[in-house]
Amino acid sequence: MLTNIIMKIFPNVKRSGVTVNSIKIRSIHGITLDSSNGKSQLIPFEAVHNMKPPEWFLLDKSESVCKLGCMSKETFNGNPMMIEIIISNDGNVQLSVAGKMIDLSQFYISSKLVFSVNSINALFRCLRIISVCYGYHDNNKEQPFTFSNDKYMKEVCIVQKDAEPKVVIRHINCYKVVPIGSVSHTCKRCILCKSTSNQRMKQKQIEKKENENPLPACNQFENIISVLRNIAPNLTENQLTLLCSQIMASNLQNSKGMRWPREVISIAITLYNRNPSAYRDVTKNGWLHLPSEQLLSLYKNAVCQGPGIIPQMMEWMLNEAQRQNLTQEGYFGGLILDEMSIQEDIQIVHYKSGSSLVGLTDSGPEIKMMHAASTGKAESKMANHVLQYIFHGITGFRWPFANYPNTQASPSDLFITTWKCVDALYEYGFKAIYCCMDGSSNNRAFLKMHYLHQNPIETKMVAKHYRNPMREIVFMMDPCHLLKKIRNSILSSGFEDFHKRLLTVDGFFIIWKMWIDAYKWDHSTNPFPVHQKLSDEHIFPNDAQKMRNKLAFETLNQDMLNLMTMYQESLPEPAQKELTAALNLLQHTSFLVSFFNDSRPVKDLTDERLRRLTSAYDWFKSWEKQVAKSDSISKRHNNLMTMETREDLDFMYHGFMSLAKLCVSKIGQSIVPSRINSDIVENVFCQQRSLYHGAATNPTYNSYRTGINSIVLGQATISRKSNSGGMHAEPYAAARSAKLSKKC
Structure with missing residues (x-):
């Protein structure tokens, strides 16, 4: 608003805008400061009319009063409005528009004038921000506005020279001007026509509803359902409800009178959440009558979410x-x-x-x-x-x-x-x-808070409520994150300077270069890849791709084991032994991937998959014990996976076994491994x-x-x-x- 006022006062200036940190900043160029330090040339009262702008003209001049006038650009019934300003020899200033006196203070213009060049120029510049009232324009052509002649009158308004004329409604006590910064160009008196028009439309809508007198909704719904059952007896209840709602909605002239079944509201919210634009296409193009978006928003926000x-x-x-x-x-x-x-x-x-x-x-x-x-x-x-x-x-x-x-x-x-x-x-x-x-550091520290005086593995990862010991809970680490950590440990294993580890099992290395060589061999030798899903994203992952479970699984699953086995067979016999440790690792990780993606339930503790899970865990623990015998601290650190990964493996295995025992033995319910993540x-x-x-x-x-x-x-x-x-x-x-x- 302030920018528009300045542009009216100084029409020759230029404005520009820039956005910084989501904040829009506007600047105005071309305004210069007065270098006279507040001093201005004084002029006699008789010369005031000579300082008027070109669009103003002299109406009357005497020894005590100078009256100047200006015609508005807008015309009403073919005539412009007269804007008059009266300047007295004592410095008082009065303004009138179409014969109505205007309070200058509402436009922040002083009613006292000093007869100087700067003051008079500033007065006429400030008068530019005053906009005349256009009246109220009624857009409702079907139900034109009706009024009593003692309050309102019609006028034909033309805003610009070549603009189309429009019929406006003006209050007889119109203020003639609009408040500063107003966008509507309608004063507070004339805007009352709008509320009167809305009240008239609401009254006619109420009368129309009373004249319709439809059947009660419940009886109408039951009647339509019975007819539809006779026509199509094989329709389901949901189909009957949808068809019945379409028939009822099509018979209503006002969609707000429809009382939608909750089944229709539920499916409408589901469709709207999935694709709002498709929902609008279905409703606005007339394919289906469905609840409005406003109604869906009301139902969706029935529960106000918060911390x-x-x-x-x-x-x-x-x-x-x-x-x-x-x-x-x-x-x-x-x-x-x-x-x-x-x-x-x-x-x-x-x-x-x-x-x-x-x-x-x-x-x-x-x-x-x-x-x-x-x-x-x-x-x-x-x-x-x-x-x-x-x-x-x-x-x-x-x-x-x-x-x-x-x-x-x-x-x-x-x-x-x-x-x-x-x-x-x-x-x-x-x-x-x-x-x-x-397995983040905060989560592991939180878990260990429950076992201050003992090892979590000794309690099989079972903890009691700190206030209610009758409530027990089993803690476990996410198997999917554990498999990602195992893959990341292999990814950091190698002989290059940037590698942080060199995984070693029974004297054989496990390095990521083995996966790279197997991948390149598969694509260069076989016309149809052995591991069809393996790609550069798996072998050369960036930081974001390292977080994806799917990419980690597919480098440790059964397909990767088959590829590594075939790659080993293609090598000379001395080089085949170098892949022994990698193949042993893949045999156990491939089972972990398949087990924790298996949707078949574990119904008893003698399940073969639990035995194989224990076997895989024992292999990792034997690897850890073997390296722990080394006297070198650097070897114990470099030849094993990270301490966090090994700790997560302990928490995951013992937690899952305790959970399986609890579900099968006490609750009497099977457990699905693919859901435990x-x-x-x-x-x-x-x-x-x-x-x-x-x-x-x-x-x-x-x-x-x-x-x-x-x-x-x-x-x-x-x-x-x-x-x-x-x-x-x-x-x-x-x-x-x-x-x-x-x-x-």
């Missing part, structure tokens, strides 16, 4: 479990946790009850008091990470129920928030019997980064929390290693009377 445990979110989770007839064993499951980096940003979110700042760290009052006690000051920082908790049942039920914005959670923070989540799950009937996480929380992060906020690799926390409802409604609640193909969650407000809100 910590939200009671409505837990109720929604319980309602879905009951609606999908989850078995008693399905309420047992794991607590999956992981952190995602987000953008540091604070946003003000407005609610009906007030406003709040979103984007600060918030892990609960306990952690806030703990930090205040340790640092001696209470402060809030901008969050750059978010800690996500997901419940994953042993039968496949999954639900992201809590998240905490933080600055990378410390082990003590993880300890408090994790057990709070466990207690919340128990409160709503869900029992967390295991906790799965990746943290892929579902990584899946949530991928949707947050790419599906619901555009290509945003680091969304803000406000974007993250608002995307949780879309993720829950857009993916299947029963995990089958995919987001589709199963039963989806219903909106929280569809199953119960919940308050609908446009904002979340």
